Amino acid sequence: MGRLSQDDRLGPYRIVGPLGKGGMGEVYRARDPRLDRDVAIKVVPEDLMANEAARMRFEREAKAVAALSHPNILSVFDIGVEGNCTFLVSELLEGRTLRDELRNGPLPVERIREWGAAIADGVGAAHLQGIVHRDLKPENIFITSAGRVKILDFGLARVHVSASDAAKGQSQVATNAVITQQGSILGTVGYMSPEQVRSEEAGPASDIFSLGCILYEMTTGCSPFLRPTSVEILVAVLHISPKPPSEVQPGVIPRELDGIIDRCLRKDPSERFRDAVDLAFALRQETASAAPMPPAPVASIPPAPVTRLPRAWMLAAAAAVVIIAGGLLVWTFGRGLESPEMPTVRVAEASPLTLAIPQFDQAEGGSAQYAADAVQGEIVRWLSRSPRIRIVADDTAREVMKSGSGSAMAEKLGIDYFLIGRVEDGDAHRTTIEVRPRSGKSARIEVTAADLPAAGRLAAEEIIRQLGLPELAPQQEPSKSDPHAARIYYEARHFWNKRDEAGLQKAIELLHQAIDIDPQFALAYVGLAEAYSVLHTAASLPTSETFPRARAAAKRALEIDESLAEAHVSLAYVMERYDRDWAAAEREYQRAIALRPDYATAHQWYGELLTSRGRKEEARAAMERARELDPLSAIIAASDIWLELLFRDYDAAVRNGRSTIAAFPDFSSARSYTARALLEKGQNSEAIAMHRTAVSLRRSKILELWLAEALVRDGKTSEALAIVRRIEAGGEYVNPYYLAFPYIALGDHDRALSLLEEAVETSVEQLAWFDLDPSLDPLRTSPRFQSMSKRLEVPRIQD
Numbered sequence: 001m002g003r004l005s006q007d008d009r010l011g012p013y014r015i016v017g018p019l020g021k022g023g024m025g026e027v028y029r030a031r032d033p034r035l036d037r038d039v040a041i042k043v044v045p046e047d048l049m050a051n052e053a054a055r056m057r058f059e060r061e062a063k064a065v066a067a068l069s070h071p072n073i074l075s076v077f078d079i080g081v082e083g084n085c086t087f088l089v090s091e092l093l094e095g096r097t098l099r100d101e102l103r104n105g106p107l108p109v110e111r112i113r114e115w116g117a118a119i120a121d122g123v124g125a126a127h128l129q130g131i132v133h134r135d136l137k138p139e140n141i142f143i144t145s146a147g148r149v150k151i152l153d154f155g156l157a158r159v160h161v162s163a164s165d166a167a168k169g170q171s172q173v174a175t176n177a178v179i180t181q182q183g184s185i186l187g188t189v190g191y192m193s194p195e196q197v198r199s200e201e202a203g204p205a206s207d208i209f210s211l212g213c214i215l216y217e218m219t220t221g222c223s224p225f226l227r228p229t230s231v232e233i234l235v236a237v238l239h240i241s242p243k244p245p246s247e248v249q250p251g252v253i254p255r256e257l258d259g260i261i262d263r264c265l266r267k268d269p270s271e272r273f274r275d276a277v278d279l280a281f282a283l284r285q286e287t288a289s290a291a292p293m294p295p296a297p298v299a300s301i302p303p304a305p306v307t308r309l310p311r312a313w314m315l316a317a318a319a320a321v322v323i324i325a326g327g328l329l330v331w332t333f334g335r336g337l338e339s340p341e342m343p344t345v346r347v348a349e350a351s352p353l354t355l356a357i358p359q360f361d362q363a364e365g366g367s368a369q370y371a372a373d374a375v376q377g378e379i380v381r382w383l384s385r386s387p388r389i390r391i392v393a394d395d396t397a398r399e400v401m402k403s404g405s406g407s408a409m410a411e412k413l414g415i416d417y418f419l420i421g422r423v424e425d426g427d428a429h430r431t432t433i434e435v436r437p438r439s440g441k442s443a444r445i446e447v448t449a450a451d452l453p454a455a456g457r458l459a460a461e462e463i464i465r466q467l468g469l470p471e472l473a474p475q476q477e478p479s480k481s482d483p484h485a486a487r488i489y490y491e492a493r494h495f496w497n498k499r500d501e502a503g504l505q506k507a508i509e510l511l512h513q514a515i516d517i518d519p520q521f522a523l524a525y526v527g528l529a530e531a532y533s534v535l536h537t538a539a540s541l542p543t544s545e546t547f548p549r550a551r552a553a554a555k556r557a558l559e560i561d562e563s564l565a566e567a568h569v570s571l572a573y574v575m576e577r578y579d580r581d582w583a584a585a586e587r588e589y590q591r592a593i594a595l596r597p598d599y600a601t602a603h604q605w606y607g608e609l610l611t612s613r614g615r616k617e618e619a620r621a622a623m624e625r626a627r628e629l630d631p632l633s634a635i636i637a638a639s640d641i642w643l644e645l646l647f648r649d650y651d652a653a654v655r656n657g658r659s660t661i662a663a664f665p666d667f668s669s670a671r672s673y674t675a676r677a678l679l680e681k682g683q684n685s686e687a688i689a690m691h692r693t694a695v696s697l698r699r700s701k702i703l704e705l706w707l708a709e710a711l712v713r714d715g716k717t718s719e720a721l722a723i724v725r726r727i728e729a730g731g732e733y734v735n736p737y738y739l740a741f742p743y744i745a746l747g748d749h750d751r752a753l754s755l756l757e758e759a760v761e762t763s764v765e766q767l768a769w770f771d772l773d774p775s776l777d778p779l780r781t782s783p784r785f786q787s788m789s790k791r792l793e794v795p796r797i798q799d
Contacts, residue, residue: 011086016038019590028041028043038092040088048335062079062088072121075090095142095618097140101143106252109219112215112257113283116214116215116218119141122149123136124277127276129205132204138214141619146155194209203269208273209272211279213264215260219245241544353416360372361422370495371452374452375421375452376421379421383463383464385629419436429448429452432444433446433463443466482518484517487513488511488517499538504537512528526567529550533548539768547574550578564595568603571587576609582613598629607623607625621648623640635669646769654674668703669694672706674690679710691706701738709742736759740755740759741775744779
């Protein structure tokens with residue numbers, strides 16, 4: 001069976017969409033109609049199932065995990081076969097892996113203790129059932145959106161039989177469920193215990209060693225045995241003790257944690273914690289009782305910077321590998337090391353480099369700023385995929401540049417490099433970038449490419465090389481289009497990003513030109529869908545005029561290229577904001593993210609949907625990911641303000657607002673969202689002043705109505721009524737949802753409720769916020785309001 005598609009069936013389960021790749025197979029979201037719940041399904045490739053050992057290993061995972069029942073272990077529900085397809089069904093988790101959490105660096109001590117103890121609890125429960133995981137690593141630890149720790153992928157789990165039980169012939173699970181090839185190494189390089197490296201039996205103490213590696217990375221942001229090659233890592237695991245975390249992070253990590261982690265990482269299994277229960281207990285102590293063990297007689301080498309081991313160690317390592325196995329087999333769950341000569345070890349993240357990227361300039365004499373913006377956007381998109389890079393916003397970078405790249409301001413912000421770019425638009429796009437360190441000598445990069453995405457990708461690859469960072473994995477690129485049409489498309493994107501009426505109308509005009517040139521240009525249809533999706537707000541148009549056009553454009557893009565993530569996002573936005581089909585919209589967002597995980601707008605709009613559903617932590621995680629992927633986006637930064645405003649964390653909204661305004665001073669939405677939060681905090685004067693600035697930056701009926709609401713709440717009723725009457729007498733469409741705001745503030749609840757009923761009838765976009773928006777609070781006890789809320793089926797905030 002090939003790759004599964006939406007609505008395919010596996011037994012009683014209906015496939016919803018792909019989730020990614022897990023240990024030994026593809027993972028899908030599916031629906032179990034019998035219990036009316038979503039589940040995760042792991043499908044093992046047919047070629048692996050043709051192998052008897054792999055089939056046994058798959059069945060072992062199902063039996064091992066199904067035998068466990070613990071809140072910190074993934075629950076397995078079912079196993080089945082459909083034709084040639086074998087699959088395992090488990091609970092569906094929403095959240096992030098511990099690896100994702102570590103991309104931002106070390107964790108707070110309180111979180112290390114809490115999550116570390118939870119992992120130890122789950123591991124301890126498995127050990128009590130005679131099951132050893134053997135592949136604990138950050139990728140196999142999941143943090144749900146509710147903050148619960150779940151251990152995944154018992155694909156390397158084996159039943160451990162103690163000497164006493166062996167003598168009695170006892171085991172919780174049949175011992176013949178596990179067969180390990182003699183002389184092979186199973187586990188992930190960098191997290192394996194010394195006994196695993198030596199191909200000895202890996203008992204419960206092996207999991208404690210791996211958990212020690214995880215705790216070390218949680219405290220320092222770096223793997224304890226980080227080295228450039230797999231052989232050097234194996235040698236370090238066998239013979240070298242890492243530098244204590246408190247020395248890597250002085251003044252941050254308490255010495256008690258040093259002792260706990262050191263005890264986990266003992267080379268001799270008998271010197272580690274007696275069991276995972278003891279480890280969990282030690283982590284939970286206010287002052288941990290585990291004292292450091294006496295130092296081992298081996299060298300202490302810090303985890304970073306990476307250095308190569310001496311040649312004598314390398315010769316010993318080569319001999320060790322030969323002794324361990326005639327043919328080295330290292331499993332990394334879905335990515336094996338092909339041979340010891342050509343290792344592909346993932347290098348763990350160290351502290352990220354901070355890059356300041358002010359807006360790229362057009363070449364002298366040029367007129368196409370859109371080309372410079374497009375190349376810069378592609379560079380940012382590619383660089384944001386690296387966990388070793390953090391990017392600061394354009395206006396912040398420019399402000400620092402004014403005072404000199406070596407200034408105290410640059411040092412305070414931790415800026416390591418400035419990327420100063422210039423793009424020449426012509427038959428070929430020549431991009432010149434100066435990679436300027438905060439202090440020291442600059443490097444110059446120059447690339448030329450026929451199209452803008454290629455120019456950005458090539459430049460990003462060269463920047464990665466200049467910075468000495470690991471190369472980025474290749475990524476599927478959108479299908480090629482007519483070069484002239486593509487150039488017009490990027491010009492349209494430049495205008496779309498302005499998010500005002502004139503910019504959106506110009507973008508729509510240009511996108512139609514691109515489609516006339518290349519009718520099969522799917523991205524141009526996506527651009528139309530996105531422009532029409534936000535046009536009603538900027539131009540004060542009824543959603544009935546804009547969203548049907550957005551839907552038609554998105555569907556046309558999918559007809560051309562069904563795998564285009566951007567098109568799924570555009571369609572999801574229409575489903576959410578116009579059709580109010582929340583479930584279908586969520587499926588489309590999830591499918592888009594699965595197709596293209598680095599698409600920032602997908603995470604942003606999905607985060608907004610999660611916000612509308614009251615799913616706080618999931619929404620925050622999605623928005624955080626969007627900002628990581630596109631730190632130069634003003635609208636994504638502003639969405640963070642909106643999220644906290646709706647979740648009633650007004651202090652956080654104002655904090656986000658002030659930092660966003662500093663980075664994007666001309667972006668009116670950031671000011672208006674912040675002003676609304678200030679108003680809810682009772683800071684009326686500052687809120688009104690900020691609203692006035694927002695209106696001066698972008699004339700908009702919505703922004704003026706927000707100003708009118710603030711004026712009423714500050715007692716300036718006459719000025720507020722003058723604004724409302726002028727807008728109502730203008731003869732143009734006015735969004736009834738926002739027109740209700742000043743009437744609510746005035747106490748005219750009957751008029752406000754009538755306007756909201758009109759909004760419900762005409763399906764305005766803002767109904768997504770109906771049960772969250774603080775401005776509507778005075779109406780919530782009204783039967784008319786409650787009737788509308790019930791009709792919309794919008795949930796209350798989840799605490």
